[in-house]
Amino acid sequence: MARPAVEVAPALLNARLTAGGVTVRLTEVEAYAGESDPGSHAFRGRTPRTAVMFGPAGRAYVYFSYGMHWCLNVVTGPDGQAGAVLLRAGEVADGCDAARERRPGASDRDLCRGPARLCRALGITGDQDSTDLLDPTSPVRLLLPPSPVEAGLVRSGPRVGVAGAGALTPWRFWLADEPSVSVYRPAVARRRTIVS
DNA sequence: CTACCGATATTCT
DNA sequence: GAATATCGGTAGA
DSSP states (O other): OOSOHHHHHHHTTTOEEEETTEEEEEEEEEEEESTTOTTSTTTTOOOTTTGGGGSOTTBEEEEEETTTEEEEEEEOSSTTSOEEEEEEEEEEEEOHHHHHHHSTTOOGGGTTBSHHHHHHHHTOOGGGTTOBTTOTTSSEEEEOSOOOOOTTOEEEEOOTTOOGGGTTOOOEEEETTOTTSOOOOOOOOOSOOOOO
């Protein structure tokens, strides 16, 4: 865990994440380095939002995206070096009923198919920011190590929604043939901001 | 399946 | 003001 995000990320595939009475098996993650990574929130240094990324590894970095959605990261990296792995998707292994309650109308495959959907299904919000994911008493738990990943099933490619210099860095990792893996969409500049 | 669009916090310009 | 580590609804092929 106290290693660079890009090394930690593929090792989280198949790991289990438990929160809000739901357990998921992670099928898709993305690595974000610190101040050297143009795609990272920490690229421009420490802000109130990203402060936790500069802290000890194993904690949760929960951020609010697009004014609407929560997304969960695992803080990684050698001490004093920012880094995080975004948990993008998973398959519900336990607590399916609780997940369905939080995401009415979603098909089983779509329950945790995407970083904001995953947080919604598990009831994760900013209240869980900075919590220690490895502490057995934490409300959000990452269970390590994962069950072994079959050789050859780990795929990698460009990160979703990342524009600019970091766009082509293949730091998204997923398990092949998993229906819960979110669909890749290249970063697209928004057409127009609503004029007020 | 693809394409578009609105919601709107945080951060930067 | 503008961009962004997104999603759900709607429209159309």
